[in-house]
Amino acid sequence: MNQISIKKGHNINIQGCPRPEILSIPLPQKVSICPNQFRGVKPKLIVKEGDEVKIGSPLFFDKLKPQVKWPSPGSGKVTEIKFGKRRVIERIEISRDDNQFIKLKTYTREEIKGLDRKKIIDHILEANLFPLIRQRPFNKVASPIQIPRDIFISGYNSAPLAVDLSTLINTDKNIFQIGLTVLSRLTKGAVFLSLDKHMDFDDVFTQKISGPHPAGNVGIQIHHTKPLRPGDIVWSVDAQHVLTLGRLFKFGNYDPKIIVTIGGSGSTKPITVETVSGASIESLISSQIIEKPVRIISGNILTGMKVSLKDYLGFYDSSVSILNDEVKRPFLGMLSLGSSKSKYSLFNAFLSFGNELFDFTTSQNGELRAMVPLNAWEKVLPMNILPNPLYRAILAKDIEEMEKLGIWECDDEDFALCSFACPSKIDLGAVIREGLDLMELEG
Structure with a gap:
């Protein structure tokens, strides 16, 4: 197994780390998918308000790639299609009332090895799951007609408050292996799987990666494994979506199940839960007792999107972060001595005892100012x-x-x-x- 050791970076020591045990919570009454969150996509609706859909039913497609469609994460009625300025489709909302799904053909791992690339692509397109696959450069939904140089999967999420992917993969190791075999048939190159713990899988090149964030980002792993050159196209798939593809081929249907962490300095009960893709934020944080102003983020605290209780979990997100939004600006704060408890430093500016967890707020501690090149x-x-x-x-x-x-x-x-x-x-x-x-x- 190849070893990649990342030296630069930083793990943000934030309060509210989620407990690793996965809890079962009631499934949300409503789920949604937001077409405007997909970069470079021009969505065209397939459904209208009042339509009945099943899990996996197509909701919209990309005008630029009409064969690429997005699946419904729930079974029930399309209750609302929300439009923004210039008729931009912001949200397709579904009220769940059943658990019906579209049934497709099943395959064993040995049968998958005998399928050609076109049949596997067609099966993923038929299930409306091709948006699970993204391409670099540009980090957008991949095109099924392009053949990637390689495919990269990160089995290590180093972002703050993230899901422990190693435990998740190890729990469903056989399903994950089927997903890897599926992806190995889609490229003439290699499938690279980066893990923070030793695990053996077939049909891929596994490599152990260590180091602080952003070591778990697939872009960093591409850079240290086989860098992109002009004209190169590589694909990437989230580890949880590899499991989704594995379940599709093994069981013949789209399973929107996803593991999500809920934590942060504003969280009163940091937990890890099992829910479905596109779950309502309200259903995810119903166990939190929020008595002061907070900011809710779909995704991690560095790259996520600000949401409200009426919004929904992002398609590629597996975290809900809650930060204190009660910002108090100290008088002449930049001149005060401070300590590791009152001020956070990436470069050990204050004396501290061990890795103390910090109570982060949404304050930037200053405004945009002249650029000072301090490395x-x-x-x-x-x-x-x-x-x-x-x-x-x-x-x-x-x-x-x-x-x-x-x-x-x-x-x-x-x-x-x-x-x-x-x-x-x-x-x-x-x-x-x-x-x-x-x-x-x-x-």
Whole structure:
């Protein structure tokens, strides 16, 4: 097994780490899927309000790739289709009243090995599960007509308050193996699986990865395994979605089951639960006693999206983070001495005893200010990329310079920790996304 040791990065010591035991909670009465969350997709509705759907029924498709459709995570009635400005489809809401699903053909692992790539692609498309597969560069839904150089799977989630993927994989090891075998038939290259613990699987190259966040990000693993070059396309699949593909081929239906962590400094009961994709936020945090202002985030605290109780879990999210939103600004705070309990430092600026957990709030501790090159970005970015010159090239819209500096390997989630560490409060991840959008627009 290949070893990858990441030195740069930082594990955020936040209060409210979820308990690892998986709890069963009542399934949500409503589920939803949000078409506007999918990058580069132009959605076209297949259903209308009042339609009855089953688990796995197609809800909408991409006008640019009409064969790629999105599945219903619940069985019941389409109760609301919410539109935003310029008729952008923001949400398709389903009231669950049954557990009916679309039944497809089943395959054994040996039968999967005998299938050609087209039959496997067609089966995934028929189940409306192709959006589980994303491509790099651009980190968007993959195209079924493209053949990826390689496929990457991260079995290690290093993000704050994340699900323990190793335990999850080990629990459903046989199903995970079927999912890996399915993916191995989709590329002429290799399937790379990165794990933080030793496990053996067939049909893939396994590698053990260690180090602080963002070591678990698939973009970091691609960079340290087989970097992207201009013209390369690789695919990535979340570990929980590998299990979803495995269940599809073994049992013949889409199982929207997902394991989700609920935690953070604003959480009164940090837990790990089993629910379904697109579950309502209200159903997930019903056990929390919230008596003060909090911010709820679908996803992790670095890359997630702010949501309310009326919103739903994101399609690719497996965490709900709760942060204290009660911000108190101390007078002349930057001049006070502070301590490890009152101020958080990535670079050991305060005396502390062990890895103390910090009560984070939503405060940025300052506003956007002039850029000061103190190597704060470089200290937490484990890539052979110069973030400062790349940032300047993106602002200047210098396509050639951006390409020379390695933007093809970048994604905003890999630079989220740089935004957190930045003394100038620059959202570097958002700027990287602007650069990627510009590169895609220019072709």
